[in-house]
Amino acid sequence: MDYWNSQLTIGSRSLGRFIGSPLDGVTNVPFRKTVRLFSPEVLMYTEICHCDTIVNRDPRHWGLEVGEPQINFQMTTADASYVVPACERVLAHGVSMVDINIGCPAKTVINKGAGSALMADPLKLKAIIQLFRAHLPVPLTVKMRAGFKDYSALDIALMLQDLGVDAICVHPRLQSQGFTGVPDYALVAQIKKVLSIPVLVSGGIISWPKAKDVYEETGVDGFLIGRALLGSPWLLQQLTVESQGGTCTISNDQIVAAMMQHLEYAIDWLGPSRGLAYFKKHFKEYAVRLGLSKEQSITLLACPCPHLFKNLWSISSNIKRGDPDIHAGQDAHSTILK
Secondary structure (H helix, E strand, O other): OOHHHOOEEEOOEEEOOEEEOOOOOOOOHHHHHHHOOOOOOOOEEOOOEEHHHHHHOOHHHHOOOOOOOOEEEEEEOOOHHHHHHHHHHHHHOOOOOEEEEEOOOOHHHHOOOOHHHHHHOHHHHHHHHHHHHHHOOOOEEEEEEEEOOOEOHHHHHHHHHHOOOOEEEEEEEEHHHOOOOOOOHHHHHHHHHHOOOOEEEEOOOOOHHHHHHHHHHHOOOEEEEOHHHOOOOOHHHHHHHHHOOOOOEEOHHHHHHHHHHHHHHHHHHHOHHHHHHHHHHHHHHHHHHHOOOHHHHHHHHOOOOHHHHHHHHHHHEOOOOOOOOEEOOOOOOOOOEO
């Protein structure tokens, strides 16, 4: 089998090897729509959504746009009483793939006993996953860590497979590590060796050479790309093209067009004020790609409303049409603003 030119299969779904990872507060509807400007068919995870939110609030508060394609809707809970009604609601709204998060390290999540805290309570985790599996006829995946305070991923992965989960994704760091430290890809290799269901990896995959190295070390079935997508919404396309022997380039004009469309999506989804505040998280990364100076970035980040931001960008931008294309995912070093 030609691994890089073949599809990943999860349940009944055939998917690309590179997938958009969930990042709470970041990978919302505007972000996912921006990524789809470059990769319209790619699978993307939603942000994490607690089951009580699904039961008690409307789909817009779930971070879900009706009819959005190729979504893995991510849920978590420490309260099994919410599982069945949450499953009923997401299925009624057309969700066709569900992920259970048992890897989130955030204190706001683990203090509720959810996210990676579930890895410290295998009996509770087993009961919750059994309920999800019994009430979800769609592909079911689980995103996990190396463990909570101690390494437990191997045992939990085997349990999840026995419970009928269709695939797992491993972020090979402990909860206590957050997003720091070197990912333990040797652990991922151990898990892949003993499981028959697909094993995906998350953490530290920032380029095609890195993905290739991790595949050769672990034999994983696919890759979740998270923080590396910030300011680089074309990265999933780049990884796919380069893994299949091609090249992928993007011009300054394309970066700017994607950035401004991202702003429009944010305004449409969140409104002018919240949309601009959210967009500014991403603008810092776009500014790096475009080679803006610190002073130029500060000036634009200080804009209090989208209209002023757009006007200031339009007046002061000076994209050099003659500049060579930039390899997608690399920083641009030309001066963009006067």
